[in-house]
Amino acid sequence: MKIAAIDIGSNAARLQISSVLHDGGHTSFKKVEYVRFPLRLGHDVFNFGNITPESEARTLKLMQCYKLLMELHEVDGYMACATSAMRESGNGHEVAERIAAITGIRIHIIDGIKEAQLINNVVVQSIEDGQYLHIDVGGGSTELNIYFNRQKIASKSFKIGSVRLLEGKESKGAWRKIENWIEDNVDTLEPVTAVGTGGNISKLFNLVSKTEENATSLSELQRMRDYIASFSQEERVHKLRLNADRADVIVPASDIYISVMKWSGADKILVPDLGLKDGIIQLVYDRIKHK
Known part of the structure; x- marks a missing residue:
């Protein structure tokens, strides 16, 4: 099949x-x-x-x-x-x-709720017990989900994404709204691990040094973000071999992942090779199976 x-x-x-x-x-x-x-x-x-x-x-x-x-x-x-x-x-x-x-x-x-739900269905398979903050950065929106012992306990979609930031079209006060939501929902008494999905974090993960097979640190993510930002758009394409449509949005996307990690106190980010497309495939299979 x-x-x-x-x-x-x-x-x-x-x-x-x-x-x-x-x-x-x-x-x-x-x-x-x-x-x-x-x-x-x-x-x-x-x-x-x-x-x-x-x-x-x-x-x-x-x-x-x-x-x-x-x-x-x-x-x-x-x-x-x-x-x-x-x-x-x-x-x-x-x-x-x-x-x-x-x-x-x-x-x-x-809508953002359905988008987060589809991604949740596959991301939850890649985490263990404990507190996790899932960050999914798209071109137009960022979805944040908090899991505790593999159960989603909070979720929110924000109108800020890599293309929005590039165009200067993020919603008013979006950064502050994200920081406030994290402050209200992340349990600071429990260790938190970030989980990143989206094309930009996958590309970043291919470039950074790994702390584990599927994880890297906040400091390494910051180092790679600053390294890429030191090149011009043309240099990112020709020297770093990034696709043109990735070269201009990867730094704005990095800023979202890094900011969310800093505000939540997460020092490590897991990067499973998963996204919305995988959630859609799971949904279609479930529907076929239950026909």
Whole structure:
């Protein structure tokens, strides 16, 4: 069985196709196809309030490509989700309807709560007992979730993300709201470990020195952020070999992860290779299984 997930974010749109593997009573997913394309819908929406005709045309072409890939892989089920850029766009629903009419791909425009829930379903599998603060930084929003002994006890979505910061369009007082929420919800008497998801923290994690196989320290994250920031945009592309659409947002994204860790008192961050697309795949599998 193969399952596909389409994640249309503020910076990029991703397609992941995974095979379902069964080993006794355990089910796992093996990635067989992954495509990422920098649509940058957030640039349109956070500056002009709508998705432009040019961006709609590119999104349509991309969905047509993704549909062909899913047909070639003969997927048994899929789901397409769009997050902050499309949900805040004045014409997001109309764009989604037009794309569905042409391609047959229905784009589910999900809110921050649903987005956090889908990611939670897979992130919880990578943590142990104790207090964890999950930080998911996207292009348009940041989701924070607090877990204690593998149970989510608090969750909040904030209108601040890598593309928003790059465009100077973060919501008023967003930094203070995050700091206050952390102060109100993180138990300072308990050690806290950060868990980072999102494309930027995954790229940062590939560059830093690791304290463990899947973890690094706040100081190392800060060191790498400052190192990248010392290069120009062009140098980040040519010397550090970053994609152009990653090179300009990785420092703003780093600032969010680092600030949240400092405010919460977390000295270590786990970086599992998980995200919204993995939560979508889990959801689609569960629906197929219970049909």
